[in-house]
Amino acid sequence: MTNKAKLQNLIQDVFLLTSEEFRFDLKRSEVETWDSFGVVSMAVGVQQTFGYHFTPEEATSIQGVDDIIKVLTSKGMAFD
Amino acid sequence: MILLHEQNVHHDPSRLSTAWAESETFALLPEKLSVSEEWLEQSLNLVPRELHRDHFIMLTSGTTGQPKLIVGNRARSEKLVHVLHDRQDSELVQETISMLPLSYTYSFVNQWLWSHVMQRRFITTHGLADPKSLKASLQAACDAMICLVGVQVPLLMTHLAGERFEGVIRVHFAGGRFPQEKMDDLRAMFPNAQVFNNYGCAEAMPRLTIRSAEEASEAANIGHPLCGIEMRSDDHHAILFRSPYGAVGVVEAMKFTAITPNDWIPSGDLGEMNDDGSWRLLGRASEVFKRHGEKVSLAALTTTVSAAWSGQCAFYREADRTGEDGCVLVLAPEATNDAIKPVLMALRKHHPRAQWPLRIENVPTLPLLPNGKTDVRALPSLANKSTLWQQHI
Numbered sequence: 001m002t003n004k005a006k007l008q009n010l011i012q013d014v015f016l017l018t019s020e021e022f023r024f025d026l027k028r029s030e031v032e033t034w035d036s037f038g039v040v041s042m043a044v045g046v047q048q049t050f051g052y053h054f055t056p057e058e059a060t061s062i063q064g065v066d067d068i069i070k071v072l073t074s075k076g077m078a079f080d
Numbered sequence: 081m082i083l084l085h086e087q088n089v090h091h092d093p094s095r096l097s098t099a100w101a102e103s104e105t106f107a108l109l110p111e112k113l114s115v116s117e118e119w120l121e122q123s124l125n126l127v128p129r130e131l132h133r134d135h136f137i138m139l140t141s142g143t144t145g146q147p148k149l150i151v152g153n154r155a156r157s158e159k160l161v162h163v164l165h166d167r168q169d170s171e172l173v174q175e176t177i178s179m180l181p182l183s184y185t186y187s188f189v190n191q192w193l194w195s196h197v198m199q200r201r202f203i204t205t206h207g208l209a210d211p212k213s214l215k216a217s218l219q220a221a222c223d224a225m226i227c228l229v230g231v232q233v234p235l236l237m238t239h240l241a242g243e244r245f246e247g248v249i250r251v252h253f254a255g256g257r258f259p260q261e262k263m264d265d266l267r268a269m270f271p272n273a274q275v276f277n278n279y280g281c282a283e284a285m286p287r288l289t290i291r292s293a294e295e296a297s298e299a300a301n302i303g304h305p306l307c308g309i310e311m312r313s314d315d316h317h318a319i320l321f322r323s324p325y326g327a328v329g330v331v332e333a334m335k336f337t338a339i340t341p342n343d344w345i346p347s348g349d350l351g352e353m354n355d356d357g358s359w360r361l362l363g364r365a366s367e368v369f370k371r372h373g374e375k376v377s378l379a380a381l382t383t384t385v386s387a388a389w390s391g392q393c394a395f396y397r398e399a400d401r402t403g404e405d406g407c408v409l410v411l412a413p414e415a416t417n418d419a420i421k422p423v424l425m426a427l428r429k430h431h432p433r434a435q436w437p438l439r440i441e442n443v444p445t446l447p448l449l450p451n452g453k454t455d456v457r458a459l460p461s462l463a464n465k466s467t468l469w470q471q472h473i
Contacts, residue, residue, distance in 0.1 A: 014472055016428040016436075018421065037372065037433045045472035 003050070003072070003079050010045045011065060014038060027064040042068075050077060081124060081132060082106035086183045090204050096182075097196055100136075100154065107137035107149070110183035110450050115139070115147045123149050126336040131329060138185050140282040148332035150185070152285045157189055160287060160325035161197045163306050164190060167290050168276060173250055174223040175201035179214065179232070181450050185286040186254045190227050190278070207452075208232060211239035221247030229255040229452040233262045234392050236269070246272050254278035254286070256453055257379065260299035261387050277302060279361070281347045283339065284309075285327045288347065289359055299383055300361045301354070311353070312344070317362055319351045320344040369397070369405045374434035378407060381427075381435065385409060388426035392446045396459040400438055400473045409437040410459050411468070412446045420468050439470030 001009075004024070012022055015033040028034045034042075043059045046052060046068065052075050054062075062068055069079045082099055084106050089096050099106040107124060115123075120139075127137065131151055138150045165171070176195050180187040182204075195202035203224075205217045218226075218240070224247055228236070251266065251273045253259065258277040259266070266275060275293035279302035280286040288311065291303025305311045310322045322344055329338045339345060350362040362368065363379035370376065378395045385393045392412040400406045411420065420440055427436050443465045447455040 010472075013469060016424045018425070033428055033433060035433060041433070041472045048472060 003077055006049055007065070007068065007072075007079070010049050011042070011068075014042045014045050024065050024069070028062070046072070052077075081127075081137075084108045086111045086181055089182055093182075093192065093202055093204060096192060100193075100196060103133045105132045105135040105137065105151075107139070108183050108188065109139055110181060112450050113139075119147070122334060123331045126331050126334065127151060127329070128336065128338075135328070138183065138188065138282065140185070146332060148282075148330055150282045150285065150327045151329040151331075152185075153328050156325045156328075157193060157285060158197055160189065160285070160306075161194050163308070163325070164287060164290075165194065165198060167306060168225075168250060168252070169274065170194070170198070170225065170250065172223055173200065173225045175203055175221070176225045176227070177203045177205060177217050177221060177248075179205055179207035179226055179228060180452050183450070184255070184452070185282050186229075186278070186280075187227055189286055190252060190254070191225070194225075208235045208239060215240055215243065218243070218245040218248060221245060224248045225250035225252065227252045227254065229253065230257045230259040231392060231394075231446070231448070231454055232452055233259045233266070234390065237262070237265055237390075240269065243269060245270055248273050251275045252278055254280065257382055257386075258299045258302075259386070260293070260297070263293055279303070279359070281349075283327045283330065283345050284321060284323050284347065285325060287325070288321055288323065291358065296358065298360070299386075300379060302351070302359050302361055304358050311359060313350070313352055317350040317352060318365055319347040319349050319359070321347055367395075371405050372434040374432060376405075376407065376435045381407070381409070381431065381437070384426050384430045385411075385423055388422040389420075391415070392454075394446055394454040394456060394459060395437065396456055398438060398460065400471075402473070406438040408459075409440045410443060410446065410462075410465070411440060412443050414444050414466075415442055415468065417468050424469060436471060438473065440468045441465045442468050 008022055015031050015038055039059055043054045050072055058071055073079055082104055084099055134154050136152050140148060140150055176191045178187060178191050182188050182192055192202055205214050226248055230253055248270045249272050251270050276290055278287060278290050280288040288309055289303045289305050308324045313319050327339055329336055349364055350368055351359050353359055363377040367378035394410050395407045398406055398408050443462055447458040449455045
Protein backbone atom coordinates (compact mmCIF):
# COMPACT_ATOMS: atom_id res chain seq x y z
CA MET A 1 0.00 0.00 0.00
CA THR A 2 1.35 3.45 -0.90
CA ASN A 3 1.89 6.17 1.70
CA LYS A 4 -0.93 8.16 0.08
CA ALA A 5 -3.34 5.26 0.48
CA LYS A 6 -2.20 4.70 4.07
CA LEU A 7 -2.75 8.37 4.86
CA GLN A 8 -6.18 8.39 3.26
CA ASN A 9 -7.25 5.34 5.31
CA LEU A 10 -5.89 6.93 8.46
CA ILE A 11 -7.66 10.26 7.96
CA GLN A 12 -10.94 8.52 7.12
CA ASP A 13 -10.62 6.35 10.25
CA VAL A 14 -9.66 9.18 12.58
CA PHE A 15 -12.30 11.65 11.45
CA LEU A 16 -14.92 9.08 10.34
CA LEU A 17 -15.03 10.29 6.75
CA THR A 18 -16.31 8.38 3.75
CA SER A 19 -14.04 7.87 0.75
CA GLU A 20 -16.31 10.28 -1.15
CA GLU A 21 -15.72 12.99 1.44
CA PHE A 22 -11.95 12.56 1.51
CA ARG A 23 -9.65 14.82 -0.55
CA PHE A 24 -5.90 15.39 -0.28
CA ASP A 25 -6.57 19.12 -0.16
CA LEU A 26 -9.15 18.74 2.62
CA LYS A 27 -8.87 21.49 5.26
CA ARG A 28 -9.39 21.19 9.01
CA SER A 29 -12.10 23.82 8.84
CA GLU A 30 -14.12 21.60 6.51
CA VAL A 31 -14.15 18.62 8.90
CA GLU A 32 -16.46 18.89 11.91
CA THR A 33 -14.76 15.99 13.69
CA TRP A 34 -11.28 17.56 13.36
CA ASP A 35 -11.53 18.90 16.90
CA SER A 36 -8.84 19.07 19.60
CA PHE A 37 -9.20 15.39 20.48
CA GLY A 38 -9.13 14.69 16.74
CA VAL A 39 -5.76 16.43 16.49
CA VAL A 40 -4.38 14.16 19.21
CA SER A 41 -5.89 11.07 17.59
CA MET A 42 -4.50 12.07 14.19
CA ALA A 43 -1.02 12.56 15.68
CA VAL A 44 -1.15 9.15 17.39
CA GLY A 45 -2.37 7.59 14.14
CA VAL A 46 0.50 9.15 12.17
CA GLN A 47 2.98 7.85 14.73
CA GLN A 48 1.45 4.33 14.58
CA THR A 49 1.19 4.32 10.77
CA PHE A 50 4.32 6.20 9.67
CA GLY A 51 6.52 5.99 12.74
CA TYR A 52 6.88 9.75 13.04
CA HIS A 53 5.84 11.58 16.18
CA PHE A 54 4.62 15.13 15.52
CA THR A 55 5.99 17.81 17.80
CA PRO A 56 3.22 19.68 19.65
CA GLU A 57 3.87 22.71 17.42
CA GLU A 58 3.58 20.62 14.25
CA ALA A 59 0.39 18.92 15.44
CA THR A 60 -1.38 22.19 16.23
CA SER A 61 -0.15 24.03 13.14
CA ILE A 62 -1.53 21.44 10.73
CA GLN A 63 -4.51 22.96 8.95
CA GLY A 64 -5.17 20.29 6.38
CA VAL A 65 -4.16 16.96 4.87
CA ASP A 66 -1.61 18.68 2.67
CA ASP A 67 0.17 20.00 5.78
CA ILE A 68 0.52 16.44 7.07
CA ILE A 69 2.05 15.41 3.75
CA LYS A 70 4.46 18.37 3.90
CA VAL A 71 5.73 17.42 7.36
CA LEU A 72 6.08 13.73 6.51
CA THR A 73 7.74 14.52 3.19
CA SER A 74 10.26 16.70 5.03
CA LYS A 75 11.10 13.58 7.08
CA GLY A 76 11.92 11.64 3.94
CA MET A 77 8.63 9.93 3.20
CA ALA A 78 7.36 9.87 -0.38
CA PHE A 79 3.78 10.85 -1.23
CA ASP A 80 3.91 10.86 -5.02
CA MET B 81 -37.81 -26.42 50.85
CA ILE B 82 -38.45 -27.93 47.42
CA LEU B 83 -35.82 -27.56 44.69
CA LEU B 84 -37.13 -27.56 41.13
CA HIS B 85 -34.67 -27.81 38.29
CA GLU B 86 -35.58 -26.05 35.09
CA GLN B 87 -34.71 -28.96 32.81
CA ASN B 88 -37.21 -31.17 34.64
CA VAL B 89 -39.91 -28.53 34.70
CA HIS B 90 -39.40 -27.82 31.00
CA HIS B 91 -40.26 -31.42 30.14
CA ASP B 92 -43.14 -31.53 32.59
CA PRO B 93 -44.60 -28.12 33.52
CA SER B 94 -47.21 -29.84 35.70
CA ARG B 95 -44.45 -30.14 38.32
CA LEU B 96 -44.62 -26.39 38.68
CA SER B 97 -48.39 -26.50 39.05
CA THR B 98 -48.03 -29.10 41.78
CA ALA B 99 -45.37 -27.08 43.59
CA TRP B 100 -47.43 -23.90 43.33
CA ALA B 101 -50.47 -25.67 44.81
CA GLU B 102 -48.51 -26.96 47.80
CA SER B 103 -47.73 -24.55 50.58
CA GLU B 104 -44.03 -25.42 50.96
CA THR B 105 -41.76 -22.80 49.42
CA PHE B 106 -39.87 -23.93 46.33
CA ALA B 107 -36.81 -22.66 44.51
CA LEU B 108 -36.77 -22.76 40.71
CA LEU B 109 -33.19 -23.21 39.53
CA PRO B 110 -31.78 -22.62 36.04
CA GLU B 111 -30.47 -25.50 33.96
CA LYS B 112 -26.96 -24.14 34.13
CA LEU B 113 -26.18 -23.08 37.67
CA SER B 114 -23.91 -20.04 37.80
CA VAL B 115 -23.17 -20.75 41.47
CA SER B 116 -21.74 -23.68 43.39
CA GLU B 117 -23.96 -26.18 45.19
CA GLU B 118 -22.35 -24.96 48.40
CA TRP B 119 -23.27 -21.32 47.65
CA LEU B 120 -26.81 -22.37 46.88
CA GLU B 121 -27.25 -24.44 50.01
CA GLN B 122 -25.79 -21.76 52.28
CA SER B 123 -27.87 -19.02 50.66
CA LEU B 124 -31.11 -21.02 50.87
CA ASN B 125 -30.40 -21.64 54.55
CA LEU B 126 -30.42 -17.87 55.10
CA VAL B 127 -34.06 -17.55 54.03
CA PRO B 128 -36.05 -17.01 57.29
CA ARG B 129 -38.34 -19.80 58.44
CA GLU B 130 -41.44 -17.67 58.09
CA LEU B 131 -40.80 -17.58 54.34
CA HIS B 132 -40.59 -21.36 54.02
CA ARG B 133 -44.27 -21.54 53.19
CA ASP B 134 -46.33 -19.83 50.43
CA HIS B 135 -43.31 -18.29 48.75
CA PHE B 136 -41.02 -19.12 45.84
CA ILE B 137 -37.39 -18.38 45.13
CA MET B 138 -35.62 -17.50 41.90
CA LEU B 139 -31.87 -17.35 41.28
CA THR B 140 -30.70 -14.38 39.27
CA SER B 141 -27.27 -13.25 38.23
CA GLY B 142 -28.05 -10.23 36.05
CA THR B 143 -25.66 -9.18 33.30
CA THR B 144 -22.91 -7.77 35.48
CA GLY B 145 -24.08 -8.25 39.06
CA GLN B 146 -23.49 -10.83 41.71
CA PRO B 147 -25.74 -13.91 41.95
CA LYS B 148 -28.64 -13.55 44.33
CA LEU B 149 -31.75 -15.35 45.45
CA ILE B 150 -34.99 -13.42 45.14
CA VAL B 151 -37.88 -14.45 47.37
CA GLY B 152 -41.34 -13.88 45.95
CA ASN B 153 -44.72 -14.19 47.63
CA ARG B 154 -47.23 -16.31 45.72
CA ALA B 155 -50.30 -14.24 46.60
CA ARG B 156 -48.54 -11.04 45.52
CA SER B 157 -47.45 -12.57 42.23
CA GLU B 158 -50.95 -13.85 41.51
CA LYS B 159 -52.23 -10.30 42.04
CA LEU B 160 -49.63 -9.05 39.58
CA VAL B 161 -50.80 -11.62 37.05
CA HIS B 162 -54.32 -10.14 37.18
CA VAL B 163 -52.94 -6.61 36.79
CA LEU B 164 -50.82 -7.70 33.83
CA HIS B 165 -53.72 -9.57 32.30
CA ASP B 166 -55.76 -6.36 32.20
CA ARG B 167 -52.93 -4.03 31.19
CA GLN B 168 -51.63 -6.38 28.50
CA ASP B 169 -55.17 -6.83 27.18
CA SER B 170 -54.77 -10.61 27.46
CA GLU B 171 -58.37 -11.78 27.75
CA LEU B 172 -58.35 -12.90 24.11
CA VAL B 173 -55.10 -14.82 24.54
CA GLN B 174 -55.65 -18.56 24.75
CA GLU B 175 -52.11 -19.84 25.04
CA THR B 176 -48.55 -18.77 25.63
CA ILE B 177 -45.50 -20.14 23.83
CA SER B 178 -42.37 -20.12 25.98
CA MET B 179 -39.18 -19.09 24.16
CA LEU B 180 -37.13 -18.17 27.23
CA PRO B 181 -35.97 -20.20 30.22
CA LEU B 182 -38.62 -20.47 32.91
CA SER B 183 -36.03 -19.60 35.54
CA TYR B 184 -36.20 -16.07 34.14
CA THR B 185 -38.73 -14.22 36.32
CA TYR B 186 -40.15 -12.52 33.20
CA SER B 187 -41.01 -15.82 31.57
CA PHE B 188 -42.04 -17.42 34.85
CA VAL B 189 -44.56 -14.74 35.86
CA ASN B 190 -45.68 -13.33 32.51
CA GLN B 191 -46.09 -16.76 30.94
CA TRP B 192 -46.18 -19.78 33.23
CA LEU B 193 -47.91 -18.17 36.20
CA TRP B 194 -50.27 -16.25 33.92
CA SER B 195 -51.26 -19.50 32.17
CA HIS B 196 -51.67 -21.24 35.52
CA VAL B 197 -53.82 -18.52 37.11
CA MET B 198 -55.83 -17.73 33.99
CA GLN B 199 -56.17 -21.37 32.97
CA ARG B 200 -54.64 -20.97 29.51
CA ARG B 201 -52.38 -23.33 27.57
CA PHE B 202 -48.66 -23.22 28.28
CA ILE B 203 -46.47 -24.46 25.43
CA THR B 204 -42.75 -25.01 25.94
CA THR B 205 -40.15 -24.76 23.19
CA HIS B 206 -36.37 -24.59 23.10
CA GLY B 207 -36.68 -21.12 21.62
CA LEU B 208 -34.10 -20.07 19.07
CA ALA B 209 -31.85 -22.95 20.10
CA ASP B 210 -34.13 -25.09 17.89
CA PRO B 211 -35.52 -22.77 15.17
CA LYS B 212 -37.23 -25.55 13.23
CA SER B 213 -39.27 -26.68 16.20
CA LEU B 214 -39.96 -23.09 17.19
CA LYS B 215 -41.24 -22.32 13.71
CA ALA B 216 -43.63 -25.26 13.92
CA SER B 217 -44.93 -24.06 17.29
CA LEU B 218 -45.42 -20.51 16.02
CA GLN B 219 -47.17 -21.76 12.88
CA ALA B 220 -49.55 -23.78 15.03
CA ALA B 221 -50.18 -20.85 17.39
CA CYS B 222 -53.79 -19.99 18.09
CA ASP B 223 -54.38 -16.62 19.78
CA ALA B 224 -50.97 -16.92 21.39
CA MET B 225 -48.73 -14.70 23.48
CA ILE B 226 -44.95 -14.85 23.27
CA CYS B 227 -42.36 -13.16 25.47
CA LEU B 228 -39.01 -12.12 24.05
CA VAL B 229 -35.93 -10.11 24.90
CA GLY B 230 -34.77 -7.53 22.37
CA VAL B 231 -31.50 -9.28 21.60
CA GLN B 232 -33.50 -12.21 20.14
CA VAL B 233 -34.97 -10.11 17.33
CA PRO B 234 -31.99 -10.22 14.93
CA LEU B 235 -31.78 -13.97 15.49
CA LEU B 236 -35.51 -14.32 14.93
CA MET B 237 -35.25 -12.36 11.69
CA THR B 238 -32.33 -14.53 10.57
CA HIS B 239 -33.72 -17.94 11.44
CA LEU B 240 -37.35 -17.27 10.53
CA ALA B 241 -36.87 -14.73 7.74
CA GLY B 242 -39.95 -14.14 5.61
CA GLU B 243 -42.29 -16.09 7.90
CA ARG B 244 -45.70 -14.81 9.04
CA PHE B 245 -47.19 -16.10 12.25
CA GLU B 246 -50.81 -14.97 12.23
CA GLY B 247 -51.78 -16.93 15.33
CA VAL B 248 -49.56 -14.84 17.61
CA ILE B 249 -51.61 -11.92 18.92
CA ARG B 250 -49.39 -10.59 21.72
CA VAL B 251 -45.61 -10.06 21.60
CA HIS B 252 -43.96 -8.88 24.78
CA PHE B 253 -40.48 -7.53 25.28
CA ALA B 254 -38.63 -7.11 28.57
CA GLY B 255 -35.24 -7.74 30.10
CA GLY B 256 -33.34 -5.34 27.90
CA ARG B 257 -33.60 -2.61 25.33
CA PHE B 258 -36.92 -2.46 23.47
CA PRO B 259 -36.33 -3.00 19.70
CA GLN B 260 -38.34 0.03 18.58
CA GLU B 261 -36.48 0.28 15.25
CA LYS B 262 -37.40 -3.32 14.39
CA MET B 263 -41.17 -2.75 14.62
CA ASP B 264 -41.73 -2.99 10.87
CA ASP B 265 -39.98 -6.36 10.75
CA LEU B 266 -41.89 -7.58 13.80
CA ARG B 267 -45.23 -6.46 12.38
CA ALA B 268 -44.46 -8.30 9.14
CA MET B 269 -43.66 -11.46 11.08
CA PHE B 270 -46.53 -11.12 13.56
CA PRO B 271 -49.19 -9.22 11.57
CA ASN B 272 -51.97 -9.70 14.14
CA ALA B 273 -49.97 -9.00 17.27
CA GLN B 274 -50.04 -6.15 19.73
CA VAL B 275 -46.47 -5.45 20.83
CA PHE B 276 -45.60 -4.30 24.35
CA ASN B 277 -42.52 -2.94 26.06
CA ASN B 278 -42.41 -4.25 29.63
CA TYR B 279 -39.99 -2.94 32.23
CA GLY B 280 -38.96 -4.19 35.64
CA CYS B 281 -36.31 -6.13 37.51
CA ALA B 282 -36.00 -9.31 39.53
CA GLU B 283 -36.72 -7.48 42.82
CA ALA B 284 -39.97 -6.20 41.27
CA MET B 285 -40.81 -9.86 40.58
CA PRO B 286 -40.63 -8.66 37.84
CA ARG B 287 -42.83 -5.91 36.47
CA LEU B 288 -42.96 -2.16 37.10
CA THR B 289 -44.15 -0.44 33.91
CA ILE B 290 -45.61 -1.28 30.54
CA ARG B 291 -46.47 0.45 27.29
CA SER B 292 -47.66 -0.64 23.88
CA ALA B 293 -45.28 -0.16 20.95
CA GLU B 294 -47.49 2.62 19.59
CA GLU B 295 -47.52 4.70 22.78
CA ALA B 296 -44.03 6.10 22.18
CA SER B 297 -41.51 6.36 19.39
CA GLU B 298 -38.28 6.01 21.35
CA ALA B 299 -36.97 2.71 22.69
CA ALA B 300 -36.06 4.27 26.03
CA ASN B 301 -39.71 5.03 26.87
CA ILE B 302 -40.93 2.30 29.22
CA GLY B 303 -44.42 3.62 29.78
CA HIS B 304 -46.35 4.21 32.98
CA PRO B 305 -46.07 2.32 36.28
CA LEU B 306 -48.61 -0.45 36.82
CA CYS B 307 -51.51 0.19 39.17
CA GLY B 308 -50.26 0.26 42.77
CA ILE B 309 -46.59 0.75 41.93
CA GLU B 310 -44.74 3.92 42.98
CA MET B 311 -41.60 5.08 41.18
CA ARG B 312 -39.20 7.95 41.70
CA SER B 313 -35.60 8.75 40.84
CA ASP B 314 -32.92 10.01 43.20
CA ASP B 315 -30.46 12.88 42.70
CA HIS B 316 -28.33 10.66 40.47
CA HIS B 317 -31.31 9.56 38.35
CA ALA B 318 -31.33 6.05 39.86
CA ILE B 319 -34.84 4.59 39.54
CA LEU B 320 -36.38 3.54 42.86
CA PHE B 321 -39.69 1.73 43.33
CA ARG B 322 -42.18 0.40 45.84
CA SER B 323 -44.42 -2.41 44.65
CA PRO B 324 -47.21 -4.42 46.28
CA TYR B 325 -46.26 -7.27 43.94
CA GLY B 326 -42.50 -7.20 44.43
CA ALA B 327 -40.10 -9.58 46.13
CA VAL B 328 -40.17 -9.81 49.93
CA GLY B 329 -36.50 -10.55 50.39
CA VAL B 330 -33.13 -11.03 48.77
CA VAL B 331 -30.17 -13.23 49.66
CA GLU B 332 -26.97 -11.70 48.32
CA ALA B 333 -23.36 -12.12 49.41
CA MET B 334 -24.43 -14.48 52.17
CA LYS B 335 -26.86 -12.03 53.71
CA PHE B 336 -30.65 -12.02 53.75
CA THR B 337 -32.31 -8.64 53.38
CA ALA B 338 -36.05 -8.29 53.89
CA ILE B 339 -37.93 -5.91 51.61
CA THR B 340 -40.67 -4.13 53.53
CA PRO B 341 -43.57 -2.11 52.06
CA ASN B 342 -41.81 1.13 53.03
CA ASP B 343 -38.51 0.35 51.32
CA TRP B 344 -37.59 2.15 48.11
CA ILE B 345 -35.76 -0.44 46.02
CA PRO B 346 -33.32 0.47 43.20
CA SER B 347 -34.19 -1.13 39.88
CA GLY B 348 -30.56 -0.92 38.74
CA ASP B 349 -31.37 1.55 35.96
CA LEU B 350 -31.13 5.29 35.58
CA GLY B 351 -34.23 7.10 34.38
CA GLU B 352 -36.47 10.11 34.54
CA MET B 353 -40.19 10.74 34.42
CA ASN B 354 -41.63 12.38 31.32
CA ASP B 355 -44.19 15.18 31.56
CA ASP B 356 -47.03 12.72 30.86
CA GLY B 357 -46.03 10.47 33.77
CA SER B 358 -44.38 7.82 31.63
CA TRP B 359 -40.74 6.95 32.32
CA ARG B 360 -37.67 7.14 30.15
CA LEU B 361 -34.57 5.02 30.72
CA LEU B 362 -31.20 6.74 30.69
CA GLY B 363 -29.22 3.51 30.97
CA ARG B 364 -28.05 0.97 33.49
CA ALA B 365 -26.50 2.50 36.56
CA SER B 366 -23.31 0.73 35.51
CA GLU B 367 -23.61 1.84 31.88
CA VAL B 368 -23.27 5.59 32.22
CA PHE B 369 -19.82 7.07 32.74
CA LYS B 370 -17.76 10.10 31.86
CA ARG B 371 -15.00 10.24 29.27
CA HIS B 372 -13.00 13.44 28.85
CA GLY B 373 -15.71 15.13 30.92
CA GLU B 374 -18.43 14.03 28.51
CA LYS B 375 -21.24 11.80 29.80
CA VAL B 376 -21.36 8.53 27.86
CA SER B 377 -24.55 6.46 27.93
CA LEU B 378 -24.26 2.96 26.54
CA ALA B 379 -28.04 2.94 26.12
CA ALA B 380 -27.86 6.00 23.87
CA LEU B 381 -25.00 4.48 21.90
CA THR B 382 -26.96 1.25 21.52
CA THR B 383 -29.87 3.21 20.10
CA THR B 384 -27.57 4.82 17.53
CA VAL B 385 -25.86 1.59 16.55
CA SER B 386 -29.08 -0.42 16.37
CA ALA B 387 -30.51 2.01 13.84
CA ALA B 388 -27.50 1.48 11.57
CA TRP B 389 -26.75 -2.21 12.16
CA SER B 390 -29.23 -5.03 11.54
CA GLY B 391 -27.31 -7.63 13.53
CA GLN B 392 -26.56 -7.91 17.25
CA CYS B 393 -24.58 -5.33 19.16
CA ALA B 394 -23.26 -4.95 22.69
CA PHE B 395 -20.77 -2.84 24.60
CA TYR B 396 -18.28 -3.55 27.32
CA ARG B 397 -16.29 -1.10 29.39
CA GLU B 398 -12.54 -0.68 29.04
CA ALA B 399 -10.09 2.04 30.00
CA ASP B 400 -7.85 3.39 27.26
CA ARG B 401 -4.05 3.41 27.63
CA THR B 402 -4.22 6.75 29.44
CA GLY B 403 -6.57 5.27 32.04
CA GLU B 404 -9.60 7.19 30.79
CA ASP B 405 -12.90 5.26 30.88
CA GLY B 406 -14.14 4.05 27.51
CA CYS B 407 -16.16 1.33 25.86
CA VAL B 408 -15.76 -1.25 23.13
CA LEU B 409 -18.53 -2.03 20.65
CA VAL B 410 -19.00 -5.67 19.66
CA LEU B 411 -20.97 -6.47 16.52
CA ALA B 412 -22.29 -9.78 15.21
CA PRO B 413 -22.50 -11.56 12.83
CA GLU B 414 -19.17 -11.42 11.00
CA ALA B 415 -18.85 -8.45 8.69
CA THR B 416 -16.40 -6.60 6.50
CA ASN B 417 -14.87 -3.21 7.23
CA ASP B 418 -17.15 -1.73 4.56
CA ALA B 419 -20.25 -3.14 6.24
CA ILE B 420 -19.69 -1.10 9.39
CA LYS B 421 -19.45 2.23 7.58
CA PRO B 422 -23.10 3.07 8.33
CA VAL B 423 -22.33 2.49 12.03
CA LEU B 424 -19.33 4.83 11.90
CA MET B 425 -21.34 7.48 10.06
CA ALA B 426 -24.14 7.21 12.63
CA LEU B 427 -21.64 7.63 15.48
CA ARG B 428 -20.20 10.70 13.76
CA LYS B 429 -23.63 12.19 13.20
CA HIS B 430 -25.07 11.67 16.68
CA HIS B 431 -22.14 11.63 19.11
CA PRO B 432 -19.06 13.69 19.93
CA ARG B 433 -15.71 11.93 19.71
CA ALA B 434 -15.57 11.33 23.48
CA GLN B 435 -18.60 9.06 23.11
CA TRP B 436 -17.21 6.99 20.25
CA PRO B 437 -16.13 3.46 21.22
CA LEU B 438 -12.43 2.79 21.58
CA ARG B 439 -12.78 0.16 18.86
CA ILE B 440 -15.30 -1.99 17.07
CA GLU B 441 -14.90 -5.73 17.38
CA ASN B 442 -16.63 -8.42 15.38
CA VAL B 443 -17.73 -11.94 16.36
CA PRO B 444 -19.91 -14.55 14.63
CA THR B 445 -22.48 -14.36 17.41
CA LEU B 446 -22.77 -12.68 20.80
CA PRO B 447 -22.46 -14.88 23.90
CA LEU B 448 -25.78 -15.11 25.73
CA LEU B 449 -26.74 -15.87 29.30
CA PRO B 450 -29.38 -18.55 29.89
CA ASN B 451 -31.96 -15.75 30.24
CA GLY B 452 -31.26 -14.57 26.69
CA LYS B 453 -29.40 -11.40 27.65
CA THR B 454 -25.93 -10.72 26.32
CA ASP B 455 -23.19 -12.13 28.55
CA VAL B 456 -21.36 -8.81 28.91
CA ARG B 457 -18.73 -10.28 31.19
CA ALA B 458 -17.69 -12.77 28.49
CA LEU B 459 -17.23 -10.11 25.78
CA PRO B 460 -13.68 -8.94 26.62
CA SER B 461 -12.20 -12.44 26.48
CA LEU B 462 -13.91 -13.87 23.39
CA ALA B 463 -11.37 -15.84 21.39
CA ASN B 464 -12.85 -15.55 17.93
CA LYS B 465 -13.09 -11.79 17.50
CA SER B 466 -11.50 -9.41 15.00
CA THR B 467 -11.12 -5.64 15.12
CA LEU B 468 -12.94 -3.75 12.37
CA TRP B 469 -12.07 -0.21 13.46
CA GLN B 470 -10.28 1.52 16.30
CA GLN B 471 -9.52 4.96 17.58
CA HIS B 472 -5.90 6.08 17.62
CA ILE B 473 -5.37 6.94 21.25
